[in-house]
Amino acid sequence: MTNQKHLFSIEEGLHYLNGAAYSPTLKSSVERGIEGINLKAVHTHQISGKDHFILPEKVQKLFSKLVNIPDYQRVAIIPSVAYGMATVANNFHRLPNISEKKHIIQIQDEFPNNVYAFDRVCQNHHLTYKTIVKPDVFENRGKLWNQHILEGITTETAMVVMPHIHWIYGVKFDLENISKRCKEVGALLIIDGTQSVGALDFDIEKIQPDALICAGYKWLLGPYSIGLAYFSDFFDDGIPIEESWMHRVESDNFAKLIRYERAYRPKAQRYNMGEHSQFIQMPMLEDALTQLLSWGVNNIQNYTKSIIENPIKELQELGCWLEDEAYRANHLLGVSLPISIDNQSFTDKLMQNKIVISNRGVAIRVSQNIYNVEDDLWALVEVLKGSF
Structure with a gap:
């Protein structure tokens, strides 16, 4: 290359x-964004009901290809990592045997979003944070840190929240083995992929996290205030943050909107942010993902x-x-x-x-x-x- x-x-x-x-x-993404501005500002009459869904679906499919998600409907379009983590927190109560769990595992010097999101969860379910500290040595630090994480995951662990790459130290975590350990003890694995996805291989099928949450404006080369998240079947039938009309079955048929359909679109589609069509940002993100896949x-x-x-x-x-x-x-x-x-x-x-x-x-x-x-x-x- x-x-x-x-x-x-x-x-x-x-x-x-x-x-x-x-x-x-990317210059090409800027051009797509300008086209989106003009669509809303000048060519508003050309926007159809289906246009709210066609491009987001393309973006979900591109992201699925990037991280090997078999079903694009497990991808939600989100405004930020905080929104994705809030979605996890909103559905945490559905974890089986939650009353037997004692703690949520995090790593030292984690990005604040991934800490604040679960403060209320800990209060509501009488859990504590269990922080796996960074080894106080340079030699073999990454190896030791990964070992300590695996050793820290026990039957009392409710959830592990961590990145693929540490946002400060650049340490890479062994997510495949961490995921296996989480499954052994019945803990959720929630990954912040913001500092890796788009520049480093990430395979949903190999890692099998319960959620992968990514901001779009870093390694995905997208605009600010838009991101992407994968949600596993744990989140099927869960509670979204927003009750948007766009979450509902047949919401692309504007003639039927006042029939008030209660059924959600499949899988993670209930977790899309409101107004996820994003006529400016969505074309830019589509362009960036297309280029990443090409490279x-x-x-x-x-x-x-x-x-x-x-x-x-x-x-x-x-x-x-x-x-x-x-x-x-x-x-x-x-x-x-x-x-x-x-x-x-x-x-x-x-x-x-x-x-x-x-x-x-x-x-x-x-x-x-x-x-x-x-x-x-x-x-x-x-x-x-x-x-x-």
């Missing part, structure tokens, strides 16, 4: 290594490996620490700087040199994609060399 920067409108001379915060938008996530992962390989060696020689290759991905790196280097001062210095990364306090996060080249990483290395 070759560099694809020409497909994006990235400022010349900018070293953008912050795709884990916000991805740039192939494995090709993206291999490309990012090729541009980080040599700069990483130099960073390590300069005293930086990164996770072992077996327990990290190539698109998102959590870099621990030498103790003599202040994270914030270094981040500011990078910005002065038009190098954009994220300072996450305990580490800096360097996240690259197919719009980057190796020189972007070397630019960061050169600033570090001048910081001692």
Whole structure:
């Protein structure tokens, strides 16, 4: 795979290594968004009842192909990860033997959305959070953390909520084995795929989570305020957050709307957000997903490996620490700087040199994609060399 920067409108001379915060938008997606604006603003008379459903269905099918979901009707269109997690919380009470459960497992330094979503659940069901802490060592940290998660899942575990890739440290978690352990003890597995799906292979059939929830504006290259979620059969017949007319059977037939159909559309379709047609954002997301499938996530992962390989060696020689290759991905790196280097001062210095990364306090996060080249990483290395 070759560099694809020409497909994006990235400022010349900018070293953008912050795709884990916000991805740039494809030029073609911007064009689709403008078409969507004009559809609503100018060509409103051309919008039919079926148009509310046709494009969302295409997007659900594209996402299903991206993460190997056999049935696209298990995909819901959501506005945010918080909305997806709230849907999980809203249906948590349906877990069998819930009275025998004692805790929800989370990992240390989890993204706030995935913590706040279940505070009320814990209160209502007399559960506690069981946090699997990050090992206080660098050597074999990813391996040890994964082991501790598996050891922490017991018959008292009600649910495990975790990411595929840690949003700060870049640690990759062994979701297949974690899922197997959850099934052994009757616990739900809820995955935040925001920092992996679109840049790293994720296979629903292999992992078999109960839910996979993804924001669209990072590695899916989509616009802000739209995302996608997979819900397993655990959520069939569950309670949606919104009681939208669009959730209902035959809601595409506008002549029948006042018959007030109580039956929902199949499977996860009751969990779509209201007004999920999104005439501006939906075409943009469709374009982005189509492009990702054309590239192939494995090709993206291999490309990012090729541009980080040599700069990483130099960073390590300069005293930086990164996770072992077996327990990290190539698109998102959590870099621990030498103790003599202040994270914030270094981040500011990078910005002065038009190098954009994220300072996450305990580490800096360097996240690259197919719009980057190796020189972007070397630019960061050169600033570090001048910081001692």
